[in-house]
Amino acid sequence: MPPPSLRLRLVGLALMGLALGLSLPATAQVVLSGILGGRALLLVGASAPKAVAPGETFQGVRLVSLDKDSALLEQDGQRFTLRLGESPVQVKPGSAVARPANGKRITLTSDSAGHFKSQGSINGQIMQFVVDTGATVVSIGRPDAERMGLAFLGGQPVQMQTANGTAQGWRIQLHSVRIGDVEVFDVDAVVTPQPMPVVLLGNSFLDRFQMHRVSDQMVLEKRL
Known part of the structure; x- marks a missing residue:
């Protein structure tokens, strides 16, 4: 068992992590950076881009369908459309697409x-x-x-x-x-x-x- 001082430090770090976790909004920035055949090249948050096929989910974002210049996506039950060349979309669970209007x-x-x-x-x-x-x-x-x-x-x-x-x-x-x-x-x-x-x-x-x-x-x- 770790000494009392180390145990207190570990508890403090855990509580700090919990507090930080509660303060972070459950959002993700999504970018449609390209279309490769029948797959959408998606960037979600800080992740590396990935080619996603319709029906697949990447970082909590599901590709519903794909057109020649747009993708219909779903996150946390909310569907939204991304088009090539548009600014990133930030989706918040339970709300509409958040994007500067x-x-x-x-x-x-x-x-x-x-x-x-x-x-x-x-x-x-x-x-x-x-x-x-x-x-x-x-x-x-x-x-x-x-x-x-x-x-x-x-x-x-x-x-x-x-x-x-x-x-x-x-x-x-x-x-x-x-x-x-x-x-x-x-x-x-x-x-x-x-x-x-x-x-x-x-x-x-x-x-x-x-x-x-x-x-x-x-x-x-x-x-x-």
Whole structure:
């Protein structure tokens, strides 16, 4: 058995380590540095880069799927999209992607059906978006609105056409809508009575940008 002085020192070191451990945030900085065939080259925290295939997990980050210039990742139950050339993403368990919201440009690539999809957040909560240039405002299904805790029942009632006829929706204003490092505030939206698989990004969001198409890409430049 070590002498009392050494035992006290060991206990002190253990308590110091515990205190340091409790003070460290459970976060990890993730970078998509390249795409090698069917694998994503990921840097997580201070680790060396590693080629990760869809379904594999590296340093607590799972690669869900891979596109030609982006990767859908998951950490601590939170999914987020990384694109080549974007700034690092820091994910905190139980919260949306934490990234400085000072960006001015969004680049979206169409899928095989010609839709422009992206992951982003509404009022800090992660959502899946599809661009809809024919929609006047951002449209959210009632189940998603309830999950986000939006107070839509107090919003202005509007009549909406559904597959079953006319139904009542609610017009509200969203504090923030964010894609990547670009965020806009006070966005008009409508909550639909029926569930929707995604949030439709209508012109109440798109009108904040200058929009142009380049091949299979849609580029949104934030207006001054």
